Amino acid sequence: MVITDNLLSSLLETRAHSEEICASLQTEDYVVQPIVDVSPPKWHLGHTTWFFEEFILSKYKAGYARFHDNFAYVFNSYYESIGKRVIRTNRGNLSRPTVSEVYEYRDYVTNNLHSLLEEVDNKEIRSLVEIGIHHEKQHQELLLTDIKYILGNNPLLPKYNDTFNENPNIQSSSGYHTMSEDIYEIGYRGDDFCYDNELGVHKVFLEEYSIAKSLVTNKEYLEFIDDNGYGNSLLWHAEAWDWIKNNHIKTPLYWHEIDSKYHQYTLRGLKTLDLNAPVTHISYYEAFAFSQWKGERIPTEFEWEAAQQFFDWGSRWEWTESAYLPYPNYSKAPGALGEYNGKFMVNQKVLRGGSVATPKNHTRPTYRNFFHPQLRWQFNGLRLIKNK
Incomplete structure (x- = not known):
């Protein structure tokens, strides 16, 4: 062969x-x-x-x-x-x-x-x-x-199958990890496959910060809802406030309140909400509003990458505060394949880490996903940085 x-x-x-x-x-x-x-x-x-x-x-x-x-x-x-x-x-x-x-x-x-x-x-x-x-x-x-x-979105809420576990309770760590003020190297440095948007290794200066070791849970997000998080305009960007009002957004996607108790549609069908599972199917708008309510903030993609070895990741694509932009010296491929990433580097937010839907051998610490801030049908979630 x-x-x-x-x-x-x-x-x-x-x-x-x-x-x-x-x-x-x-x-x-x-x-x-x-x-x-x-x-x-x-x-x-x-x-x-x-x-x-x-x-x-x-x-x-x-x-x-x-x-x-x-x-x-x-x-x-x-x-x-x-x-x-x-x-x-x-x-x-x-x-x-x-x-x-x-x-x-x-x-x-x-x-x-x-x-x-x-x-x-x-x-x-x-x-x-x-x-x-x-x-x-x-x-x-x-x-x-x-x-x-x-x-x-089928009125019958049919299950996909009985085997796909989209809510693994894998959050083994709590608290925050503090990263020192320093200059960090960002971007893919290996010889194996990566996408062109990961290339252009460069240095960034980061102030000291403390990043959560675990993702925000359904329980924490429910506290935000119960505290009128979706009704407090002071927590939201202006266009986000218009978005939740125009679309009557009051919970993450796939949440259903039945007999005063929250349930979540999963690929195994409708289940009682698992309070200990990481929250998912939230937009960047919702992630930002939650961080404001919590008195914390969303990490930049550079803060996330610099710290990723100190926490578990991969169960949720994690929203970052970074706009999807080219790295220094980015060069897209010639011809049609150059349309793969470069043409989308506008009006989108970067997500990091991968999710329960990501196939094996496909993600890595430098992988950059990207979506518009209102989208939430992906298995996305949120990790926070503590304000000083």
Whole structure:
């Protein structure tokens, strides 16, 4: 075999895992798109397949014939330089291609990738396959969060399955860890895979700060709610105040008050709220308001990265106070792949750490996720810094 066994096995494991995530779905679940931010599971399966076909097979496999002429139009996401695409809001209108056709497409592309990797020794192909693997892992996380939104907005609140544990009670530490005033190095310094937005190792000066060793819990957040946190305008940014009023936001997403007791919709169905679990599905707006109520603040992404070895992370994407911006000397990739990260570096907040929906071998201390401040369908949470 020309290409390393590790790369091929990682590719095949990743392709199989996307389908394992969807194994609990009914056919009708594959097409639903309740809001623009949520894509149908069928579209995720097709888009991740198109990525390999578009950027690898069509360019590097001799005599490759595309599975279907229209699939590039259907499954392109935001790559303007590639060509026309179905607009994001219309992904839920795609009753065709059928679910079975999408799975045939996946098999076709996976088999062609397998044969290509056994035939060709090419550094550029290896690099693109690795990007494609991590691109699909990103979509596996989105698959789970989108499936939860689809099922969690079904009036019947159906469960996804009985095995996915989204509320692990893993907070073993309490209190704060104090970081000394110093100059810290930020950014990815290894030789393994990372995204271009992690590159540009640079130094930042940080004042002394004390960061919480554990995430904010449902119990703590419930105290904020009971103290009229959603009714106190002094805690909120102006646009956040408009957002909660216009959208009648009074609790985190998926909370339901039933007979004066809070429940939470989970992928295992509707459950009594676990007070000891980390709060999740809150927007940056809510995270900021809570920090104001608590008399503390949200860490910057640099404070988070400098301190991450002193606390457990990975059960919730953690909001930071940092805007999503390029690091010094950031350079995006040439061509269409340059659209992967750079075009989104405006009007978004950075999240750090990963979550219960993040696939294995996909996150690291320098990983930078990013979302608009009102979004909360991801498994996001909050860690605080104590004010001096």
